Amino acid sequence: MSRLRAFLDASPVAAVALSLMREATGRAEPLAPIMPARPAALRRGERVGFWSLCGGVGSSTVAALVAHRSAAGGEAPLLADLDRWAPSLALRAGLSAATIADALLQPGRERELVSRWSAVAFLPGAPSLNHGFDALRLVAVIDACAAGRAAVLDLGAGADALDPALLASLGRLCLVTGTRAGQLQAAFCAVPLLRTAPCAVGLVVVGAEGDDAARIADRIGVPLLAAIPTDPYLADDSFAARAPTLRAVDTLLRALA
Ligand SMILES: Nc1ncnc2c1ncn2[C@@H]1O[C@H](COP(=O)(O)OP(=O)(O)OP(=O)(O)O)[C@@H](O)[C@H]1O
Ligand SMILES: [Mg+2]
Structure with a gap:
């Protein structure tokens, strides 16, 4: 072709x-090409986390899009929902299956509990993760389930999601922000929390075009990885995206490579 x-x-x-x-x-x-080009894929063993200080900015959506696009470009990664307050990816996937909390309870059987969301290996989240949160055990479960593949982690929102042991397992943490005043304020407030992060940190702006996103990244002082445009399909809560959105996710994947 x-x-x-x-x-x-x-x-x-x-x-x-x-x-x-x-x-x-x-x-x-x-x-611009109507059909998106073949997407880039995350490197084998790569581990990327998506996080925001305030909720509702599109963090889980970007994590899921990255996992699915990466699967289309190469080996399917593991997508794990580590949001310990309001895990939403299983709902998005229309799946009711074993969760990461189940995997924690069944050492040695973790890999059997991984589900599929299309091509992506998927470990749904559980609100019960919140009780007695043990980041080192979580990292061990993710290691076992990923089995050498790349892993995409939805870390959820809020300061307490930034567990040092979890962050230390990441190659990159993506700070996700929307463009509303309160969301941008939260992104500014997140920066001091990320200063001591033991992994590289980059910014993903949802609902902005490239120029505006570059200005936002400049003001926040975090390198811009990608700008994800507003997408009417995603806004409608269907897990489908327009070609410009997929191209933006490809840009993000290339930035993560
Ligand atoms: N690019 C986009 N364009 C339009 N709507 C979007 C886009 N990305 C996400 N959304 C919508 O924004 C809402 C919030 O998205 P999402 O659940 O991914 O955010 P979140 O930051 O993970 O929030 P939460 O705090 O609930 O975990 C959802 O209804 C989703 O469909
Ligand atoms: Mg979320």
Whole structure:
């Protein structure tokens, strides 16, 4: 496909198509590809966490999109919901299955308890995780379930989700923010909490285009990984996304590579 595309791009057909497009749309720049290119995949063994100080910014959604897109680009990662107050990914997946709390109770059987959400290996969360939270045991469960694959962790929201042992197991922590005043305020307030994080930290802005997201990252002082646009399908709570959203997730995956 890419060889055919390269051939067509180099042929006079491309120049004719471009001038027809300019005439019809008045736009000088080439149209973005309608079909997203093959996504990048997380490296084997890579571990990425998604977190926000305040809830409702789109953190779980971005974590799930990253896991699914990465699965489409290579080996499917493990997606684990570690939100110990309001785990929501199983609801999003339409799944009722064994949870990470079950895996903690059955040492040696963790891998049998992993479910599938399409191609992604998925470990749903449990509110009971909140009682006697033991980060080292959680990391051991995730190690066992990931079995060398990449892992995407939804850490939930709030300061107490930033457990040092959990953070130490990550290659990257993605601070996720929305663009509403309260959400941006929370992102600013999150920065001091992340200063001593033992892993690299990057920013994902949901509901913004690239330029605005770059300005937000600049002001917050955390490197921008990606800007995820507002997506009417995601806003409607269906787990489907438009092509520009998938391209933004691909940008995020490349930034995480
Ligand atoms: N890119 C987007 N465009 C539009 N709506 C979105 C987008 N991403 C997420 N949403 C919607 O925003 C809401 C919150 O998303 P999500 O549950 O991922 O946030 P969260 O930060 O994990 O929140 P919580 O604190 O509940 O864990 C959901 O209804 C979701 O469908
Ligand atoms: Mg969430």
